[in-house]
Amino acid sequence: MKWGFPVASVEVFCRNVKAVLTQRNIRVKDLAEKIGVSESYLSLFLSGSRKNLSDEYKDRIAACLNLSMAQLYSEDFGTHASEEAPAFIAYPDRVETIKILDTFLQATHLEFVRPAFYATLAKLNDREALTVRSFLSSVLSLMSRAGKGQGEPAMRAMSMSDEARRLLAVYAMAGDGARIEWVKAASGLSDSQFDSLTQDLVSRHLVEIVEDVSGFRVNVYADPVPASSLFSHAKIREIHFALATAMQALPDSGPYAVHAIAEHLVSAGSNIEALSYFTKAAREMEAAGLWNEAAETWRKASVLSSVVGDAGRRANCLSEAAKCLFQAGDFAQASEAGEYACTVCEEMGNPRAVANICIMLGNMFRNYDFDAAVEWYKKGIRLDPPDLERGRLLVNLASALLEASRLDEAENTLRETLRWIAGRDPVEVSSISFKVSVNLGLIEYQRRNWKQARQHFESCLEQV
Template identity: 40%
Template sequence: MASIETFANNVKRLLAQRNIRIKDLAARIGLSESYLSLVLNGTRKNLNDEYKDRIASVLNVPMSLLYSENQPVSSYDEQPLVLTDALRHELKDLVEVFLTKSNLRHKRKAFYVVLGTLSDRDAQSVKYFLSELLEELARDESDRVFDAMDLSEEEIRLLALISTAGNDAKSEWVKAIADLDSDDFTRITRSLRDKGILSILEDVGCTRFRVSYPYVPVSSLFSQQKMREIHRGLAQAMQLYPDDDPFFFRNLAETLMKAMLDKEAVVFLEKAAMDFRLRDLFEEAANSWYRAAVIHGILDRPYDKGRCLLEAARCAALGDNFQAASELAGSASSTLESAGLVKQHENVCNQIGALFAAHDLEAAAAWYKKGLQISSEDSKLYGPLLINLAAINLKRGKSGEAENALEEAKRWAVSRSSPEVDRVLSHQALLMGVIEFERRNWKSARQYFLSCLEKGEELEPEEMATAWHNLGMIMYRMDDMAEARNHLMKALELNKSIGLHLKWAYGLVELARVSLREGNPEESQRLIDEAMPHIDEHANRERGWIWLIRGCIHRRAGRFPQAAELGRQAVDCFQREGAQRDLACAALWLSQVFREMGNSQEERLMEKRAFQIYEKGRWDIRELHRECSLLSPSQSKPPRGDESE
C-alpha cells in the first residue's frame, strides 16, 4: 500500500474511533473540507507536509504512527492536548481532580481528546457536571479509594477484564474472556465484592457486574494484540448472551471496532440506529447512523455511506434539529456525487426535499431542483421530481412556476406507460385543479379534480380528500348543494379515517355553509360547534367563517346587533389572514346587516370597503355579489324577530 493511502486510512480510523467529523478536522488544520475528503478517500494523492503535521498535532499522535501499517492508531497514549481558551482551562483543572480522585490519570489523553472536540455549550455542561460530582464526592465521607497494591494479581487481571466489558456487563461476557474455571471465577469476583470494589447485581435471568473504581490500567496488563483478542472474545460472548436494547447493540459495535472488525461492527451500529428511532430517541439514532456512515466510508462503500447519512439527516429532522439535518443531507449528497452514483443521488435529493417540505419550503424546492439537474428524462424519478417541485411551489405561492413544472411533467408522461407515469398524471391533474381553483376557474378545476379521482388508486387518501373537498366547494359556488354535500361528506370521512382532524374540522365549517344555504341553521350551528374545539386560534380564515356563519344565523333570527358584532369579528379575522376575497364578502354582508338596522353610514363604509377590494384585485364584482348571496337560504324568509335559539 502506498504511504499516502496508509496515512489516509489511519486518519480515517482515528476520526471514527473518536467520533470526529472530517469537517471539524478540516477547520482545525485550516484546509477545506472538500479537499481533505478527497485526500482521505484516495482521490487526491498529494497533501502538503505542513498539513500532515497539523493533522498529527490535532489528533495528538506521532507522524510515524499515522504511516504505520501494523500498529493500531488507537493504541497511542501520550500527553493530553494543549487547551487554550479559559473555559477549557477551568474544565481541565476539574478533569485533573476527577482523574486523581478516581485513579484514572493513566486515561488522561482520552479525556483531553474528547474535551478538544466539545462545543462551548457542551464544555460548559461537562464543567457543571464535574463540579457537582466532585462536591458530592467530597461530602460523602464513606468514599474509599483503593490502592491496587491491596489486590492480588489475579484480582487485578479480572478487574481489568470486567472494566473492559463495561459496567453492568453480564457475568457470561466476563467468563468468556477471563480464562478461569467456574470456581476460581466465583472466588475472585466474591473477593472483589467483599473489598467493596465490585457490585454483583442479580438481573432477570442473569448476573451483572458493576465496578465501583475502574482504575486498573488495562494497557499495562495486555499487549495490543491481546486486547484485540479480548475484544473479539467479548464480542462473541455478547452475541451469544445479548441484551435487547439499542444501547447494547451500539456497545457491541464499539467492541467489534476495537477488535478491528469494522464490517461486523457497522451491522450492529445500523441495528442500534433503527432501534433508537423506533423508541423515538432521535438524537441517539442520528449519531449511530452517522457513525455507521463513517465506517462505510473507511470501508470504501460510498452508497452505504450516503444511505446512512440520509437516515441520520432524517432522524435529526425528526428530533427538530434541522441544522444538523441540513449538514448531514449535504454530506450524503456530496458522497454520492463524488462517487458518480447518479440514480442514488437523485433519489436522495428527492427524499431530502420531502424531508424539508413541512419545515423549510425554500430548502425543499432547492433539493428538488438539484435532483432535476442531476436527473434526465430517461429516469423514472424525473416526473415525480417535477410533481414534488410543483407542489412545493404552490405552497410557496408561486403558481406560475408550479404550472410550468406541471406542464413539463405532463409532457414527460404522455410518451411513457408505467405505474409511475399513472401516478404522475394523477398528481398533475390534482395540482392543476388546485391552481385553477385558486384562480376561481370553477369548471376547469372541476374537470381536473374529476380526472384525478378517476384514477383514485394512484392517490394517497389525503390527496383524494383534497380533491373531494375542493369539488364540494366548487359545487357550492355553482349552487348545487346536493352535490356539494355529497363531495364534502366523502372528504370528511377520508380525513377522519386517516387522523387529519384539523382538515376534518375545516370540512365541517364548509359543510356548515352548505347547510346555511339549504336553510338549515340548526345543523349549521351544530357543525361549527363540533369544529370549533379542533381549530387552532391562529387559523384566522376558518375562525372568520365560523363568526360569519354564526352572524348569518343571528341575522335570520332577527338578532341584528349580535349579527353585526359577529360580522365585525369575521372581518377582523379575514383582515389578519390577508384573505381579501373572504374579507370583501364579509364586508358586503355586514353592509346589508347595517342597512337592515337602518345604519346607512356604516352600510356605505362597509359596502365601499368590499367594492374597493375587488376593484384593486381587478376581479369581477358580480362574483362578489354571488358569494354574498350564498350566505342566505336559497328561498329567503323574512326575519322572525328576536326568537330564542
C-alpha cells in the same frame, strides 16, 4: 412537557418572547440555534405565520430566556419584560439541581468551568434538568463509595497480583452494568480463580457486584492500569470478541444492549458483524422514539461502512441519520447529513440515489421549512437526475409551490413536467401525469377558473 395553555394564547407567547428578545438585544438566529430549530422556522412562528411549534421547543425557549412558561403566556407580562431575569428560574427542582452541580464541580476540581455548566443548564427544560440531576447524583454516589477503603484507587491497586490487574482490566472493558457471566467468559479463568480474584477486587473497593432481577452485575470504580500495558493488541481484540459472544449468548433486552455488542465487535475488528448490530440498534432506538441516539448510531454505522469500503451502505446510513435528526427537531444537522449522503452518492456515480435523497429531504421539510424543501427539490433537478426521478422531482416541487400559493411558479413547473412527459411511455409516467392533472386542476380552482379546473379533474378521472 405539556403545559395545557389555550391555542389562542400562542399569540401572547410570541409577543412576549419578541419583547424579551428586543429588550435583551438577542437575535432570533441565536435563540433558534440554542433551541435546535432553523432561524426561518422560528421567525415564522414568532410572526404568527406558523402555529405548530411543539411544547418541547416552547419549553426550551423559556429555559434559554430564564423565564417560566406562565410568565411567557401572561397577558400583562409586557409591563415587566424589562426586569432582569434571575440567573436561573428559582423553582425548587432547579435550585436542587444547581446544588448538586456545584457539589460535582467541587469534587472533580472543575470549578473553573462553572459558567459553562450554568449556561448549559439554563438551556435545558425541566425534564432534561431533572435527568441531569439524577445522573450527577448517581456519579457523586459512585465517587463516594469508590473513595471508601484504603485510599485512592491507584494506591489500593498497588499490591494486587498481575492476575487481579488483568481481571480488573477485563471488567473495565466490559463496562459498568455488565453481567458477571460475560466477564467470566472473557477472562479465560477457571471458576475458582475468577471468584477468588473478583472477591479481592471487591475487598479493595475497585469493583462492586450488585444483584438485579437478571442476576449479578458489576460496577467498576477504577482501572489504574491501562489494558494496553497488560495485554497484546491481539489479546485485547480477543477479549472484546469474547465479551460480544457472551452478550449474544446471554443477551440483555433493549437497543442499548444491542449497541454495546456492536461496540465490542468493532473493538474486536469484526466490522461487518458490527454493522449489522449497529443497524439493529438504530432501528430499535427509532421504534422507542430515541431519535438523537438513533442518529448517532447511524453515524457510527456510516463511518464503519466507509472503513469496510461499502459506499452504498454508507450513503444509506447517512440518509437514515438525516431522517432521525429531522424527527429530533435538529433540522440543520438533518440537512448536513443529507448533504453528506448526496456527496457519497455523487462520488459513487449514482445520480438516482442522489435524486431520491433530495426527494426524501424535500418531502420532510415541506411542512416545516418551505424554502429548505424547495431548495432540496431544485438541488436534485440541477444535478441532472435519471429520467423518471426528474419527473418526480418536478412534480414534488410544483406541489410544494402550490401549497405555498405560489400559483404562477407552480404552473410553470407543471408545464415543464408536461414537456418532460411528452413522448414517454404513458404507463411508466402514469402516476406523475395524474399528479400534474390534479395540481393544474387545483391551481385553476384557486383562480376561480371553474371550467378549466373541471377539465383537469375530468382528465384525472380518465387516467384512473
